[in-house]
Amino acid sequence: MFKFIARRLVQAAFVIFVIITVTFFMVRFAPGDPFSAERKMPEHIKERLMAHYGLDQPVLVQYGNYLKQLARGDLGPSFTETRSVNQILAASFPVSLELGGWALLIALGIGMPIGIVAAVFRNTLADYVPMSLAMIGICLPTFVLGPILALVFGVWLGWLNVSGWFVPSDRILPALTIGLVYAAVIARITRGGMLEILSQDFIRTAIAKGVPFWRVIVFHTLKGGLLPVISFLGPALAGIISGSFVVETIFQIPGMGREFVSSAFDRDYTLVLGTVILYALLITAANLLVDIVQVVLNPRLRFEES
């Protein structure tokens, strides 16, 4: 197990290095620069800005400087904001993390039970109705669901704020918006996974032996049936936690998603890199975590490992 984790960590470090390099050169070669604007600044002032940020040097030198800086844990100044990239990420990441946590809780809390019930009562009303709803949920994008929730619970009913991230109840609508969409996906994956296990011999054996049905579900089926959900959770976790540009914009949330997208539009090189690096770390960590959990849950994988 230790060897497995160590190997994965080395791989991850390499992948992240490649991502940094590719991103660095891609943003530099994109048309436009951080200081272009509709109202152009005088050439000599732009040159001054470029020199201040070291952008007047050859790209390879800039790359070297950036890596050196990065090694010190400094992501550099932002070109478009008063704060440094470290400060921006330190402020926005916890917000996205919290929002993502709630969304994940909602997604799992709603998605898994529905999927389990649908699988157990396959081809009955308890299967069709929730699964049709889940289908709608998957098709409903967040930029539709978010405004609908805000309109109903914020404007019409007046129960919750339509935007902001100030009081605890401000978490509800955005978390629901992200959570419901993921819940729909998780419900379908859970159902699929459960059905596969339910049709296997050892389940039939257990039922034939007279094990109570609920015990069969909880102790025999669930463990294997949820494996697909767990592999899905890896990338989903990173996606949910690194924030959602759409949801953050709709609900005025100071999270990472907005920084991620707007930095790319603004050619804010350092902020783009900062968010990409953090995102890459998250995905790698989430995937590693999922792999470990899978090995723990799935005896077959464990066998192969040893």
Add this chain to the structure above:
Amino acid sequence: MKAWIGTISGLAGSIIALGLVLLQSGCGQGIPDADTAAAEGILLFGNGAEPKTLDPQRATGVTENRIISALVEGLIAYHPTDDNLPEPGVAESWEASEDASVWTFRLREDARWSNGDPVTAEDFVYSYERMLNPGFPGEYAQMLYVIENAEAYNAGRVTDFAEVGVEALEERILRIRLVGPTPYFLNMLKHYSWFPVHPATIEAHGGPFDMSGAWTLPENFVGNGAFVLEDWQPNQYVLLTRSDTYWDRERTRLSGVYFFPVEDSNTEKRMFDSGLLHLTSTVPTNDIPRLKQERPDIMNIDDYLGTYFYRLNVTQEPLDNPLVRKALAFAIDREAIVERVALGDQKPAHAFVPEGFMNYPSPERLGYDPEQAQALLAEAGYPGGEGFPELYLLFNTSEGHRKIAEAIVSMWNDTLGISMQLENKEWKVYLDAQSHLDYDVARAGWIGDYMDPITFLGMFTTGNGNNDTGWSNERYDFLINAARRSESEAEHFALLHEAEEILMKELPVVPLYWYTRIYLKDPRVRGWSPKLLDNHPMKYLYLDDRADAAGN
């Protein structure tokens, strides 16, 4: 076997626990709703985007301007109702030499920085030196080029600031020598690039060339305006509260202002509808017609000093031919664009400079005349559009720009029989293409900086960084240069008028409409007047909380 259930439920439990802790810690107090805020005299303002900086000498945008203008005051302030008029700011009186090239300002004795220091003439000298210093990247340094030797100092050709025409004669007397007569100087002075900064604060936080902006953070900021910076939560809000050192503090009625960076117009509308805002910065286009009908009490459309236009690349065929450009200009039904596409009561533009400048006659040059357009195109050698090459209309990604571009292209193609296509590019790519003349026709917009037509006409001189059309005209250059030096307003306007006539005859740009500011305003907001520059000095605003005034 049960171990993994324990692990998972333990994990879920700790996530829930973590969540509850986060919930309880909360992130400070909630923001007051519109009713509470109105009762407490706190204005809730939807301000479009997150300010990039609060340093008046580095700012460039409308978003920043709204906040900075409440925090800092220049020599001349914005008038509460008419942007053409000067209003005393830090200067209580001023006089100009006969040819309007030397200006002397007497600073008021009770002008104070928010830390209690008096605002002195030296502070202005320090500020203008900082702005013009070759080591400082002030994007609006050009605004100060009207000062004698300012441009040379900024470019490093003059190294002694004593040679630049800014001088503190006494503690409270400031003299500014200009490169030449500038009758519209007072209007320029209202712009935030002329605002003072507090020298001691700048020096204490990294010096004049520090780029981190540390001095603009709430714990450090020292201004001299009607409000002070109380709090700045990036991507959440900027909170200003009334200053108790400001010289005119008796007049300030608001106790505070929240600026919210709301980029999505639909979100902003929902915030307004549910009582989280008193003022918005925009209205979703689709809602405009209905709100105009049903809610005239909250719906506002004001004239705004801006022009929406198309640039034509005159360096290549067939747009190098003025006849073709004219044909394109006359084939546009501007009324229809405004009434059916833009929807915001924008004014169809019959010239480039928006109407509204006191005493400036706008030329009546453009109109909708499809027959003349066809005749012009035929005269240019493309009868019925025959042989006209395929051109592309470039615009930056936006639903609004796309709709207008679609309408214009169909007008051109139907009326002139040509084949124009749409080309959509992301913002920075579009800017890049435009400045490299890598386009045929490109959408553009321009917002005036101060109340003088030269803020619109100055950019089309030969080689100007914002010309971006490749157009060049000797007579035009001469007129603009002469207008920058004219001694009287009448002469200044006459020269500019002739220049605009040339621009509208040659048409390197095709104006479509003059902007309006479209926004929602709570009827309780008082002291607010429509302003061409959209500057609403916060010190005159107040909230009338009486029941009969409440409308929302």
